[in-house]
Amino acid sequence: xxxxxxxxxxxxxxxxxxxxxxxxxxxxxxxxxxxxxxxxxxxxxxxxxxxxxxxxxxxxxxxxxxxxxxxxxxxxxxxxxxxxxxxxxxxxxxxxxxxxxxxxxxxxxxxxxxxxxxxxxxxxxxxxxxxxxxxxxxxxxxxxxxxxxxxxxxxxxxxxxxxxxxxxxxxxxxxxxxxxxxxxxxxxxxxxxxxxxxxxxxxxxxxxxxxxxxxxxxxxxxxxxxxxxxxxxxxxxxxxxxxxxxxxxxxxxxxxxxxxxxxxxxxxxxxxxxxxxxxxxxxxxxxxxxxxxxxxxxxxxxxxxxxxxxxxxxxxxxxxxxxxxxxxxxxxxxxxxxxxxxxxxxxxxxxxxx
Ligand SMILES: NC(=O)C1=CN([C@@H]2O[C@H](COP(=O)(O)OP(=O)(O)OC[C@H]3O[C@@H](n4cnc5c(N)ncnc54)[C@H](OP(=O)(O)O)[C@@H]3O)[C@@H](O)[C@H]2O)C=CC1
Ligand SMILES: N[C@@H](CC(=O)OP(=O)(O)O)C(=O)O
Numbered sequence: 001x002x003x004x005x006x007x008x009x010x011x012x013x014x015x016x017x018x019x020x021x022x023x024x025x026x027x028x029x030x031x032x033x034x035x036x037x038x039x040x041x042x043x044x045x046x047x048x049x050x051x052x053x054x055x056x057x058x059x060x061x062x063x064x065x066x067x068x069x070x071x072x073x074x075x076x077x078x079x080x081x082x083x084x085x086x087x088x089x090x091x092x093x094x095x096x097x098x099x100x101x102x103x104x105x106x107x108x109x110x111x112x113x114x115x116x117x118x119x120x121x122x123x124x125x126x127x128x129x130x131x132x133x134x135x136x137x138x139x140x141x142x143x144x145x146x147x148x149x150x151x152x153x154x155x156x157x158x159x160x161x162x163x164x165x166x167x168x169x170x171x172x173x174x175x176x177x178x179x180x181x182x183x184x185x186x187x188x189x190x191x192x193x194x195x196x197x198x199x200x201x202x203x204x205x206x207x208x209x210x211x212x213x214x215x216x217x218x219x220x221x222x223x224x225x226x227x228x229x230x231x232x233x234x235x236x237x238x239x240x241x242x243x244x245x246x247x248x249x250x251x252x253x254x255x256x257x258x259x260x261x262x263x264x265x266x267x268x269x270x271x272x273x274x275x276x277x278x279x280x281x282x283x284x285x286x287x288x289x290x291x292x293x294x295x296x297x298x299x300x301x302x303x304x305x306x307x308x309x310x311x312x313x314x315x316x317x318x319x320x321x322x323x324x325x326x327x328x329x330x331x332x333x334x335x336x337x338x339x340x341x342x343x344x345x346x347x348x349x350x351x352x353x354x
Contacts, residue, residue: 006344006351009035009078009102011071011093014042014051016182017084017107020333022047025082026060028337029276030344035076036068039089043070054183073100079351082336083108094143101139103349105146105340107332109201112145112209115221119145119212121152121335122275122342123268123282124159127217132348134220144339149331150174150202150233151209154244156282156306156330157323160266161259162214162225166251169228171317172206175236175243177294180327186235196235206231241294242327247320256311259319260285263308274345277338279304283323285311292324303329304338 008025012018013036025033037043042050048064069075071085071093081097083090083106090108097104111117116134120126132142147155154172161167176199178185190196207229214225248259263285272278279301285308286292292307300307303326314320325331343349 006031006080006349007034007078008032008340009037009076009081011037011081011083011097012085013047014038014068015084015086016054016179017328017332019051019054020328021082021084021337022060022063023055023057024277024329024333024337026062030341031337033063033066034078036063036066037071037076038068040070042068044068052183073097073102078102080105080340080349082333082340084333095137098135098137098141098143099139100141102141103343104141104143105336105343106143107146107336109148109205111143112147113212117143117145119147119209120339120342121147121155121213122270122338123272123278124155125213125217126270126342128222129343129346129348130217131220131222144343146332146335146339147209147213148202148205149180149325149327150176150231150242150244151206151213152331152335153242153306153323153325154206154246155210155213156325157244157246157263157308157321158210158214158248160262160283161248162227163266164258164262165254167227167248168251169249169317170210170230170246172229172231172244172246174202174206174231174233175238175245176202176233177238177240177242177327178235179240180242181235191235191237194237197232199233199235202233203231206233238294240326240328241298241324242331243292243294244323245320246323247314247317249317254318256313256319259321260311263311270342275338275341277304277334277341281305283308285309292322294324297324298326304334306330
């Protein structure tokens with residue numbers, strides 16, 4: 001299907017996540033970048049001067065000379081906005097845009113657990129988008145969020161298991177990349193040759209977000225999944241890629257072969273061929289004894305596929321495995337762009353009529 005051109009704004013465009021939005025939207029087949037917005041510190045400057053460009057690939061020419069505008073609805077002329085805003089300001093600014101009638105596709109944590117806000121992964125819970133109809137912003141806009149970057153990898157691996165079996169409990173140890181802390185992030189003397197077993201607020205998000213994502217939509221609300229998750233989160237000296245070392249307890253004695261089969265046969269409820277950012281497979285299994293590794297596997301499916309390996313029987317729970325996801329692509333900007341594609345595909349976002 002030929003898609004109309006949708007003009008997008010990026011809130012927080014100068015930040016680490018904002019730059020990933022810029023890179024992945026620069027040549028997008030449906031979306032064109034119409035506005036780059038950031039704080040008053042950046043507004044009025046060219047994007048080239050305002051952004052401390054972090055990627056090893058060059059800044060797209062088409063945005064380098066665009067003027068950065070403030071994060072206010074009257075300064076942004078677009079059909080939708082992506083938000084890579086710092087969470088200390090995202091709550092208020094995203095609300096202003098929703099009030100002004102914008103679809104807000106947010107990567108920030110502020111509204112994820114709000115009862116009327118979808119916490120969306122199209123290949124897992126596309127029906128949760130119906131929560132948009134429960135939102136009551138005066139200007140008719142809405143907010144849709146994507147999960148925390150560690151939650152994403154874990155739930156993509158859990159979804160095939162929840163569909164095939166009854167999952168009772170999950171114990172997960174996360175090894176999280178430095179890029180998750182943004183730039184400049186963790187001090188080099190803390191990061192180098194070290195592991196920091198604390199990421200503020202992260203374990204709580206992993207305990208609660210999966211229950212909403214894997215929950216059931218009915219009559220304008222989500223019934224959370226009955227599933228206990230206990231997480232321990234560590235910052236490790238890796239550039240990109242969050243590794244989840246998980247063990248799962250089922251209601252019955254499910255073994256590793258059945259779990260591997262569930263990963264291999266999982267079919268997304270949406271037609272992924274219709275969505276430009278969707279990978280062919282949400283989850284792939286790699287049975288090499290030393291897979292998955294951030295350096296070798298993090299760009300599976302252009303950073304949108306989760307790689308699972310080390311699937312084994314567990315003597316405490318039933319089965320254990322390791323799942324790797326790209327934290328700033330599937331776990332942030334790539335996931336948000338995929339959400340917007342799904343909402344366009346469903347007809348919930350359309351270009352404004354001039
Ligand atoms: N890094 C990652 O892997 C992940 C990050 N996230 C989340 O994404 C969000 C952004 O993270 P990250 O990109 O690392 O953060 P950065 O600090 O790199 O970027 C923050 C952005 O917010 C803008 N901003 C800050 N204050 C204001 C303000 N008062 N008004 C308008 N804009 C403002 C900044 O603009 P300026 O440059 O002008 O200051 C910048 O564009 C956070 O909510 C984070 O928790 C989520 C998942 C993964
Ligand atoms: N806390 C995550 C990144 C992040 O900002 O998460 P959230 O989107 O939930 O605020 C990490 O450190 O890897």
